[in-house]
Amino acid sequence: MTILYAILIAPFADFEFMRRALAGTFALAFGSAPIGVFLMLRRMSLIGDAMAHAILPGAAIGFLLSGLSVFAMAGGGLIAGFIVAVGAGVIARTTELKEDASLAAFFLVSLALGVTIVSVGGTNIDLLHFLFGTVLALDNQTLLLIVSITTMSLFALALIWRPLVLESVDPNFLRSVSRAGGPAHIAFMTLVVMNLVGGFHALGTLLAVGNMMLPAVVARFWARDITMMIVIAVATAAVSGYAGLLVSYYSAIPSGPAVILVAGVLYAMSVVFGPVGGVIWHAFPGKHLEA
Amino acid sequence: MDARPRLQFHNLTLGYERHPAVHHLDGSIADGALVAVVGPNGAGKSTLFKGIVGVLKPLAGRIERSGVDPRDIAYLPQIAEIDRSFPISVYDMVAMGLWRAKGLFGGIGDRERNTVETALAAVGLTGFEGRAIGTLSGGQMQRMLFARLLLQDARVIVLDEPFNAIDAKTCSDLLMLVQRWHSEQRTVLAALHDIDFVRANFPETLLLAREPVAWGRTSEVLTAENLLKARRMCEAFDDQAEACVVAA
Numbered sequence: 391m392t393i394l395y396a397i398l399i400a401p402f403a404d405f406e407f408m409r410r411a412l413a414g415t416f417a418l419a420f421g422s423a424p425i426g427v428f429l430m431l432r433r434m435s436l437i438g439d440a441m442a443h444a445i446l447p448g449a450a451i452g453f454l455l456s457g458l459s460v461f462a463m464a465g466g467g468l469i470a471g472f473i474v475a476v477g478a479g480v481i482a483r484t485t486e487l488k489e490d491a492s493l494a495a496f497f498l499v500s501l502a503l504g505v506t507i508v509s510v511g512g513t514n515i516d517l518l519h520f521l522f523g524t525v526l527a528l529d530n531q532t533l534l535l536i537v538s539i540t541t542m543s544l545f546a547l548a549l550i551w552r553p554l555v556l557e558s559v560d561p562n563f564l565r566s567v568s569r570a571g572g573p574a575h576i577a578f579m580t581l582v583v584m585n586l587v588g589g590f591h592a593l594g595t596l597l598a599v600g601n602m603m604l605p606a607v608v609a610r611f612w613a614r615d616i617t618m619m620i621v622i623a624v625a626t627a628a629v630s631g632y633a634g635l636l637v638s639y640y641s642a643i644p645s646g647p648a649v650i651l652v653a654g655v656l657y658a659m660s661v662v663f664g665p666v667g668g669v670i671w672h673a674f675p676g677k678h679l680e681a
Numbered sequence: 682m683d684a685r686p687r688l689q690f691h692n693l694t695l696g697y698e699r700h701p702a703v704h705h706l707d708g709s710i711a712d713g714a715l716v717a718v719v720g721p722n723g724a725g726k727s728t729l730f731k732g733i734v735g736v737l738k739p740l741a742g743r744i745e746r747s748g749v750d751p752r753d754i755a756y757l758p759q760i761a762e763i764d765r766s767f768p769i770s771v772y773d774m775v776a777m778g779l780w781r782a783k784g785l786f787g788g789i790g791d792r793e794r795n796t797v798e799t800a801l802a803a804v805g806l807t808g809f810e811g812r813a814i815g816t817l818s819g820g821q822m823q824r825m826l827f828a829r830l831l832l833q834d835a836r837v838i839v840l841d842e843p844f845n846a847i848d849a850k851t852c853s854d855l856l857m858l859v860q861r862w863h864s865e866q867r868t869v870l871a872a873l874h875d876i877d878f879v880r881a882n883f884p885e886t887l888l889l890a891r892e893p894v895a896w897g898r899t900s901e902v903l904t905a906e907n908l909l910k911a912r913r914m915c916e917a918f919d920d921q922a923e924a925c926v927v928a929a
Binding site: 431549550552553555556558559560561562563565566567568569570613614615616619 | 731
């Protein structure tokens with residue numbers, strides 16, 4: 391018992407930075423994972439990736455203007471995210487380019503621009519922080535920001551739940567009974583950007599989306615119902631956060647990548663063992679039923 | 682047509698990116714009418730229905746709905762437009778028919794649960810409540826969507842290809858619901874392809890080929906001559922089309 395305590399709990403009991411990191415990853419789990427489930431179900435899995443890179447130049451400009459201030463970087467990230475989301479949407483509607491293609495163009499330029507700005511204005515260490523985050527160095531302000539984003543995100547999701555679900559299943563029916571579809575979609579994209587900005591501080595611009603999409607994809611292998619899917623996604627994200635921090639504590643693996651790698655292991659296990667479409671259930675479905 | 686009009690089309694043009702799919706439609710649908718909308722693929726049937734329920738704004742002209750909010754018109758979209766892989770249960774999908782009554786937050790209480798159960802029983806889907814919609818057959822899927830229509834309890838009901846690719850039993854079951862709506866004086870429009878089926882069951886027909894070919898009593902509309910004309914009129918979408926002279 392004491393050994394288990396020493397291995398599994400003591401690192402968090404003994405070190406404040408571990409507790410902060412755990413609180414941060416748990417908060418991110420509650421905010422990001424449900425968003426990831428909707429992104430996946432709306433066949434927008436890669437949009438999250440694009441948006442995550444798109445916030446980089448904004449955060450970088452915030453960093454140039456006021457150093458490592460959480461709110462300047464978060465504000466810059468939000469603004470850049472919205473510009474890219476709206477810009478890609480406008481270009482897709484006014485030109486022949488499809489939305490995914492215009493997003494790809496936007497986020498590639500954003501990523502290059504962001505890396506350039508950070509490199510010119512800061513050090514290589516700063517750049518590493520931007521790309522992979524600093525989950526072990528979450529200060530009060532950053533934690534507050536992440537928790538606020540999660541809280542807002544959960545309330546907003548409850549608010550737009552019905553139109554968001556119906557717009558995904560049967561968009562024409564929704565449009566025939568309500569005008570909530572458009573506003574719900576915009577609110578949802580806002581939530582995507584907000585959660586990526588939150589995740590950016592902990593996991594960096596390259597990995598923030600990992601805590602959003604991997605748990606969602608894992609959940610797809612275990613549940614047939616969206617509510618259950620979201621519960622599983624949140625649990626997966628929280629477990630990945632906890633286990634990833636432990637792994638990084640006992641090894642030389644940096645904590646951000648460790649969190650995402652644990653999620654990756656859970657994903658691989660789900661692909662093999664998941665009861666909803668997993669490999670084993672496909673290969674050995676058992677005897678067919680009576681009806 | 683003695684009854685007062687429920688829907689009136691005034692020089693209505695509907696379409697996509699300026700290309701008309703329904704061109705200069707004039708006419709009216711009486712309250713309580715049971716109308717089949719017939720025409721080849723691409724004739725504008727779905728487009729007309731999307732216009733009626735307010736999903737699509739007219740390019741020109743207008744639709745008068747005699748005071749009915751377009752959102753209070755019940756609409757059966759084509760099955761192909763529904764994402765059947767989405768993880769939602771039959772019960773939740775049917776309960777969406779209560780949207781106008783319940784909105785974003787209205788609770789589903791015992792009374793609503795009863796109406797959902799009753800609707801599911803009426804379409805023969807009792808016991809399917811917890812099933813994911815992806816596990817339904819084509820016919821069961823259509824039955825589920827009819828249950829949702831029942832919950833909408835609308836005065837005007839618009840059905841886009843309700844009887845496509847379903848077996849005879851499902852077809853006759855669902856037709857009975859349509860006839861029940863007709864006997865309750867509700868106005869029903871349905872886009873259909875089976876000419877003999879229309880002749881047998883629908884008193885009034887609009888034959889559409891982007892422009893109305895004929896409209897009135899089914900026996901007078903569905904003549905060999907009119908059907909041939911409809912097929913000829915349904916030309917392809919033309920990228921080089923010039924601006925419409927009538928509209929100018």
